[in-house]
Amino acid sequence: MANYQEQSIKIYNSLTGQKETFKPLNEGHVGMYVCGPTVYSNVHLGNVRTFMSFDVVFRYLKHLGFKVRYVRNITDAGHLENDADEGEDRIAKKARLESIEPMEVVQRYTVDFHNILNSFNFLPPSIEPTATGHIIEQIEIIKAIIDNGYAYEVNGSVYFDVHKFNEDKAYGVLSKRKLEDLIHNTRQLDGQSDKKNPQDFALWKRAEPQHIMRWPSPWSDGFPGWHLECTAMSTKYLGEKFDIHGGGMDLKFPHHECEIAQAEACNGHDPVNYWMHANMLIMNGKKMAKSTGNFILPNEIFSGDNPHISKAYNPSVARFFMLQAHYRSILDFTDAGLQASEKGFYRLMEAVNSLKDLKAGSSSTLNINEWRQKCYDAMNDDFNTPILIAQLFEGVKLVNQIKDGTASLTSNDLKVLENTLHIFCFDILGLTNAASAEGSGDKLSEAVNLLIELRQEARMNKDFGLSDKIRDRLAEAGIQLQDGKDGTVFTTN
RNA sequence: GGCGUCUUGGCCGAGUGGCUAGGCAGAGGUCUGCAAAACCUUUUACAGCGGUUCGAAUCCGCUAGACGCCUCCA
Numbered sequence: 001m002a003n004y005q006e007q008s009i010k011i012y013n014s015l016t017g018q019k020e021t022f023k024p025l026n027e028g029h030v031g032m033y034v035c036g037p038t039v040y041s042n043v044h045l046g047n048v049r050t051f052m053s054f055d056v057v058f059r060y061l062k063h064l065g066f067k068v069r070y071v072r073n074i075t076d077a078g079h080l081e082n083d084a085d086e087g088e089d090r091i092a093k094k095a096r097l098e099s100i101e102p103m104e105v106v107q108r109y110t111v112d113f114h115n116i117l118n119s120f121n122f123l124p125p126s127i128e129p130t131a132t133g134h135i136i137e138q139i140e141i142i143k144a145i146i147d148n149g150y151a152y153e154v155n156g157s158v159y160f161d162v163h164k165f166n167e168d169k170a171y172g173v174l175s176k177r178k179l180e181d182l183i184h185n186t187r188q189l190d191g192q193s194d195k196k197n198p199q200d201f202a203l204w205k206r207a208e209p210q211h212i213m214r215w216p217s218p219w220s221d222g223f224p225g226w227h228l229e230c231t232a233m234s235t236k237y238l239g240e241k242f243d244i245h246g247g248g249m250d251l252k253f254p255h256h257e258c259e260i261a262q263a264e265a266c267n268g269h270d271p272v273n274y275w276m277h278a279n280m281l282i283m284n285g286k287k288m289a290k291s292t293g294n295f296i297l298p299n300e301i302f303s304g305d306n307p308h309i310s311k312a313y314n315p316s317v318a319r320f321f322m323l324q325a326h327y328r329s330i331l332d333f334t335d336a337g338l339q340a341s342e343k344g345f346y347r348l349m350e351a352v353n354s355l356k357d358l359k360a361g362s363s364s365t366l367n368i369n370e371w372r373q374k375c376y377d378a379m380n381d382d383f384n385t386p387i388l389i390a391q392l393f394e395g396v397k398l399v400n401q402i403k404d405g406t407a408s409l410t411s412n413d414l415k416v417l418e419n420t421l422h423i424f425c426f427d428i429l430g431l432t433n434a435a436s437a438e439g440s441g442d443k444l445s446e447a448v449n450l451l452i453e454l455r456q457e458a459r460m461n462k463d464f465g466l467s468d469k470i471r472d473r474l475a476e477a478g479i480q481l482q483d484g485k486d487g488t489v490f491t492t493n
Numbered sequence: 494g495g496c497g498u499c500u501u502g503g504c505c506g507a508g509u510g511g512c513u514a515g516g517c518a519g520a521g522g523u524c525u526g527c528a529a530a531a532c533c534u535u536u537u538a539c540a541g542c543g544g545u546u547c548g549a550a551u552c553c554g555c556u557a558g559a560c561g562c563c564u565c566c567a
Contacts, residue, residue: 181496226565254562278567279498279560279567280561285560324515332505334504341516345516347531387515401532403532404523464526467526481530482529482530483528484530484531
């Protein structure tokens with residue numbers, strides 16, 4: 001069996017801008033942290049794409065035999081709508097609008113989040129910690145940062161001193177920004193601020209009297225700043241230094257930059273070896289935004305109930321569609337793209353389902369182990385799922401050629417083919433075999449199979465008027481008959 | 494305005510300094526009573542202009558355009 005000692009993975013590290021050979025801190029173990037959602041509304045499809053990318057990373061690392069601790073947080077604490085000391089806590093705002101408790105908002109959308117991810121066949125992370133469950137840890141980090149001289153308190157709030165930090169270390173290494181540029185380009189905001197400088201960010205905010213989500217601290221009754229939870233939880237569960245930190249491209253600045261600063265200010269060194277950023281999902285060439293109507297909820301893909309798509313799509317089809325693009329590329333979500341993927345997906349599944357019927361030959365016309373390694377090579381090269389899928393279609397071609405008798409594999413090689421297709425389709429890409437779900441024995445199948453029999457009899461009698469009538473009327477009812485070598489099967493839409 | 498990413502054939506979408514990505518669509522074929530499906534084969538490419546090089550779609554520069562971040566956002 002393949003394992004991490006046989007395969008060498010290269011990861012594109014956002015910190016260095018290069019692909020680097022992946023070497024975990026502790027051999028055989030991987031610590032991975034991915035910034036999770038803020039649960040104040042239905043999970044964004046782009047968010048799903050990001051998590052899907054890391055779901056595949058998680059699956060692949062596990063497949064290689066690494067012991068992976070995958071931490072993905074749930075942000076359920078109040079974050080302000082912006083970083084300028086003003087705006088409303090998004091969860092509190094939603095709670096006010098719907099006249100429910102903030103924690104009801106959190107609960108509702110956490111459940112929604114999990115439901116959607118389950119539909120897409122995500123593996124649950126090893127730990128899914130919540131921000132509100134780690135207030136104490138966050139306060140401890142603030143204390144340490146203050147002690148180290150990189151934070152200051154004003155009116156019960158605590159701010160990170162970016163300028164001071166930049167004197168000793170480098171702020172902006174991840175997003176390749178210079179503090180001077182930031183200073184020149186920071187918009188002058190009107191609201192009066194307690195910050196020394198606009199680039200500073202909150203570690204702790206004093207709560208206004210009407211603010212419901214609040215916790216006691218040495219500085220005030222308040223709530224933690226919006227970058228701190230990730231530092232607290234990643235440190236707690238993965239240590240001061242861990243292997244992989246992931247998230248959406250848009251979190252690079254300021255969120256991840258602030259995480260690096262916080263961790264360095266607290267622990268004296270940078271926290272992460274490999275930073276990975278998943279690119280954006282757009283729809284019909286434009287940014288997805290509720291305000292412009294260029295928007296779709298994950299659920300609406302499954303139901304087809306959205307003006308931007310022509311029909312409902314199986315979650316595995318949507319998953320397959322997303323994985324046909326590399327995680328570092330912008331992906332355009334379109335109905336035409338989904339339809340193309342749908343056909344390809346079912347062709348792939350068809351081939352996988354027919355594996356069990358293949359007959360072994362006395363020799364092999366293809367070096368199966370070479371092909372198998374190409375699948376690994378694709379994943380080893382910065383988790384290149386599109387290349388992997390291209391290789392899987394080479395496998396499809398081979399399956400069909402064996403069926404046609406134009407290629408053959410020995411019994412052992414056939415097992416390698418079957419095993420490899422199963423591993424990469426299901427274990428690593430996380431697809432589910434929707435095609436094999438059609439059960440026999442239910443009432444619809446019984447009825448349609450009877451009609452297929454009758455049609456077959458009509459054809460034998462050359463009564464094509466009747467046989468075509470059966471076929472056409474069934475088609476009108478949404479049931480397609482497909483004549484094959486081994487008889488007729490049907491599909492429904 | 495600043496910073497960054499990107500621009501591939503009808504569509505989607507990989508990739509590399511010289512050697513077929515792949516999917517969908519199109520074309521041809523096999524199969525079939527016919528059709529569909531399925532399978533096999535297959536055409537069209539690297540935004541524009543310069544430069545480096547024996548050779549560039551791949552490296553560099555400029556131009557145009559797109560997208561993202563800079564402000565909650567994945």
